[in-house]
Amino acid sequence: MDITRLPDDILDPALKTAAETLIQCLHTMPELRGAKVAIIGGMAVKHHLEGRRRTYVSGLKNQIYQLVLTRACILVQDVDVLLFRPDRPIDYQLMRKELVSRFSGLFKERAGPLFFKYKHTVELKKKRKAKRSYFVQVDIIPDYLPPYLPAQAITLEDVDIGHLPFVNPLDLLSYKVHCSSLRPCLRKRTQDAKDAVKLWQAYYGEEYVPLSKGQRDAIASGVDLMAEFSRNCRWRKWRLRQWVNL
Structure with missing residues (x-):
């Protein structure tokens, strides 16, 4: 098997x-x-x-x-x-x-x-x-x-x-940002970060859509330690911080 x-x-x-x-x-x-x-x-x-x-x-x-x-x-x-x-x-x-x-x-x-x-x-x-x-x-x-x-x-x-x-995609995005800061395995942390970015791009064009309190808190709790996998990651993390602080 x-x-x-x-x-x-x-x-x-x-x-x-x-x-x-x-x-x-x-x-x-x-x-x-x-x-x-x-x-x-x-x-x-x-x-x-x-x-x-x-x-x-x-x-x-x-x-x-x-x-x-x-x-x-x-x-x-x-x-x-x-x-x-x-x-x-x-x-x-x-x-x-x-x-x-x-x-x-x-x-x-x-x-x-x-x-x-x-x-x-x-x-x-x-x-x-x-x-x-x-x-x-x-x-x-x-x-x-x-x-x-x-x-x-x-x-x-x-x-x-x-x-x-x-x-739904917005809840999944929020979970992924949150989880990316907690994983012990770097590859899994990086995958979570990539998933969050792809969902944000595919469904929301990286725009600031309204967030529930749970979504806002989940993103805020994980964004600082979210894995960085490309040159644009720091800029995207800054945008995520802006998003939750609207």
């Missing part, structure tokens, strides 16, 4: 299937009734920018029965799903255990991370077909990790699986 890298030709369907299946499984849990969900991270960036983009996670080496964390950062495809309930907290550990227990054929835990088992049909000679399995990392983001919770998140009951609930 390929854990560290998905081939380009099956990357999109694998990520999409992982996100859809996770949301469908969460929807079946009565204790999550009224919970809200939003897809964030690299998959959301890729969706909004309509370009191929890989995401960085802490280094994982493929072994037969376990994954070993290293200090390196390598390219790994994953799905980040923010899950929260406005009126009361979620027991995330219990929810993960139930997910793995009830849907053991779909989800596995390996050295901490949660993985979705994606099966891809491969065409063989003489019209024969075979299925190859891949593990797609699925991160369920608890409500205390983001700098704020997105107002436009959708309840599990209202999600249309044909239209995955991606967080």
